[in-house]
Amino acid sequence: MDPTRVDLSALPVVDIELSRLSTACSPRTSGEDPEHVETLLSAEWELPPILVHRPTMQVVDGLHRLRAARVRGDTKIRARFIDGAESDAFVLAVEANIRHGLPLSLADRKRAAVQIIGTHPQWSDRRVASATGISAGTVADLRRRGGESGGEARVGRDGRVRPVDGSERRKLAAELIRNDPGLSLRQVAKQVGISPETVRDVRARLERGESPTPDGSRKLRAKPHPLRWTEPEFDSTVDRERLAVLERLKADPALRLSEVGRLLLRMLSMHSIDGQEWERILHGVPPHLYGVIAGFAKDHARVWSEFAGRLEHQATDLAAR
Numbered sequence: 313m314d315p316t317r318v319d320l321s322a323l324p325v326v327d328i329e330l331s332r333l334s335t336a337c338s339p340r341t342s343g344e345d346p347e348h349v350e351t352l353l354s355a356e357w358e359l360p361p362i363l364v365h366r367p368t369m370q371v372v373d374g375l376h377r378l379r380a381a382r383v384r385g386d387t388k389i390r391a392r393f394i395d396g397a398e399s400d401a402f403v404l405a406v407e408a409n410i411r412h413g414l415p416l417s418l419a420d421r422k423r424a425a426v427q428i429i430g431t432h433p434q435w436s437d438r439r440v441a442s443a444t445g446i447s448a449g450t451v452a453d454l455r456r457r458g459g460e461s462g463g464e465a466r467v468g469r470d471g472r473v474r475p476v477d478g479s480e481r482r483k484l485a486a487e488l489i490r491n492d493p494g495l496s497l498r499q500v501a502k503q504v505g506i507s508p509e510t511v512r513d514v515r516a517r518l519e520r521g522e523s524p525t526p527d528g529s530r531k532l533r534a535k536p537h538p539l540r541w542t543e544p545e546f547d548s549t550v551d552r553e554r555l556a557v558l559e560r561l562k563a564d565p566a567l568r569l570s571e572v573g574r575l576l577l578r579m580l581s582m583h584s585i586d587g588q589e590w591e592r593i594l595h596g597v598p599p600h601l602y603g604v605i606a607g608f609a610k611d612h613a614r615v616w617s618e619f620a621g622r623l624e625h626q627a628t629d630l631a632a633r
Contacts, residue, residue, distance in 0.1 A: 323392040325361045330382060330389055334370045339406045339416060339424045344379045348414045352380040355569055361390040363408065365401035372401050373408035399431035403443050410445035415578075421446050422454065429455050438507060448509070479525045481506045485514045486524035497607075516603035558584050 352359060362374025371378055372394065381389045394401060406424040409416045416424070425444040428435070429451070437451040444451070485504045488495060489511075497508040497515075504511070514524045558580055567573030597605055 320363065320392060320394075323394065325390050325392055327388045328364065328391045330378065330387060332369050333364065333378060333389075334368065335375055335378070336368075336370055338371065338375050339402065339409060339420055340375060341420055341423065344376055345414055348376050349379050349383065351569060352376055353383060358390075360571075361392050363404065364391045364393055365398065366393040366395050368398055368401070370398075370401065372405040376414065399428075403428055403432070407443050416445070418446070422450070425451050426454055438509070482510065482514050482524045485511050486518055489515055489518060512604060512607050516601075516607070519603045520600060554584055 359377050359380070360374075362377050363372040364370065365372050374389075374391075378389060394404065402424075406416070406421070406428070410421065421444045425440055425446060428440050428443060432440070437448040437455065440451045441448040481504050485500050485506060488500050488503060497511045500511045501508045517524050558577075561567055561580065562577055564573075567577055
């Protein structure tokens with residue numbers, strides 16, 4: 313079983329006795345969060361089914377829902393079964409716990425990454441990072457500390473096998489970027505056979521006048537092209553108004569009492585900092601990362617813009633009914 317390609321929504325839902333279930337597979341070392349259990353107990357709608365590894369009867373996803381059911385005195389709970397290796401079930405447990413509900417702590421995510429590196433050494437750093445919610449660089453560091461090499465090739469998130477030493481592919485990507493600067497990250501990545509993030513790093517290195525490979529020390533230009541920042545002007549009045557709206561959203565039961573709603577509130581809170589804090593972050597970015605982080609910011613801005621457009625479109629459709 314490939315845990316990253318399981319369509320969980322297509323699995324049948326069954327009722328299972330609570331006494332048969334185990335929570336030993338959970339990546340959440342601190343156990344249940346009482347406040348989150350209370351939130352689930354106060355929910356007025358039916359909670360989603362939990363996910364259970366059939367061979368071991370371990371709860372893969374739904375630790376807090378299981379606890380809430382026990383507090384209510386239930387004897388059964390709705391569940392979906394998955395089969396396959398226990399190591400794959402653990403990967404699903406980690407992915408489920410970083411994508412919805414109460415997020416895993418950073419320490420738990422790192423411990424999970426170490427375990428997945430051990431059970432899936434052929435996976436690339438980015439694939440492990442995608443499953444655990446930490447950066448690929450952190451995964452690489454954990455792999456080095458554990459003495460895991462992963463062999464000469466690794467399997468990426470897209471299922472393709474790539475060599476660990478990608479210096480030649482980086483050089484080819486650099487050549488494509490020099491010949492046609494207008495190519496997108498994905499276009500270069502597809503032609504060369506590396507990830508868009510690797511292409512982003514290559515492009516940033518070229519902008520700084522560095523070698524496209526991390527171990528290269530030779531400068532490609534006499535001087536790196538200087539980056540000139542234009543100081544942004546943040547409107548404090550807009551800041552206050554936006555924060556006031558956010559506080560009202562946090563009190564809305566439709567968001568506060570649903571898993572998707574809480575995820576959305578966390579995302580909005582993360583971006584709803586005042587202008588002074590944005591200035592502090594801006595001036596705290598290391599100069600050698602300007603290009604890379606700017607690329608990330610633009611990508612996230614495009615995602616939010618598309619998200620806003622779809623919401624506005626749905627609002628227009630709703631008003632027209």
